Amino acid sequence: MTDIDRVIHEPARLLVMALLNGVKEADFLWLLNQSGLTKGNLSSHLSKLEEAGYVEIDKTFRGKVPLTLLRLTRSGRSAFGAYRKTMGGLLAKASGA
Amino acid sequence: MTDIDRVIHEPARLLVMALLNGVKEADFLWLLNQSGLTKGNLSSHLSKLEEAGYVEIDKTFRGKVPLTLLRLTRSGRSAFGAYRKTMGGLLAKASGA
DNA sequence: GCATACTAGTTTGTGGTACAGACTAGTTTG
């Protein structure tokens, strides 16, 4: 109806997408701090973004301690770009008429 | 957390706000056609926008037939402006940083 | 060697809400 990508539109995920779009990759804790989300929430949003194919979740170890790395996929970057375009259009057309 | 106005953020309402922002006032049927929402849906979204103080609902008559006019309040226009600014910021900062 | 705290989550439960469809009320038309 409005062609808005609901997966990205959700504020929490939009924030995560924006954060990830600005870097090459990030770890879980960094996202946690930057976003202010709770762990459970962040985890579930990341899962949803992964399901959508927008984010790659790379579970590794820093020594013996688990370390989770996140990065946008090509598809994720393109979806985010499309979202920006859609939003831009909606917000722009509203001003002029 | 992201300072996004949830009332406006919802796509259906965002569309309505954008439509109303482009005109001085509109009637129910026009909004119905432009938005593609169902009547029930449009009605409930308008009620929510009214509750938020963003939209004025003016029920009159065209002859004997009911006619409902909608327009953004000053507060509505300013909230929409703020929303655009917030969104613009989020989407902009994502690219460069 | 035991307990505490940290990383990195998953699972569960609750509450809110978008959405569509059924229903209402009055009005014109056949």
Added chain:
DNA sequence: CAAACTAGTCTGTACCACAAACTAGTATGC
């Protein structure tokens, strides 16, 4: 007198965000 139209409101369902509680393993302090 009945059927259809305008202009809505009301109701129920189904999803989904969010937080909190719980899990599992590792390092650290005592």
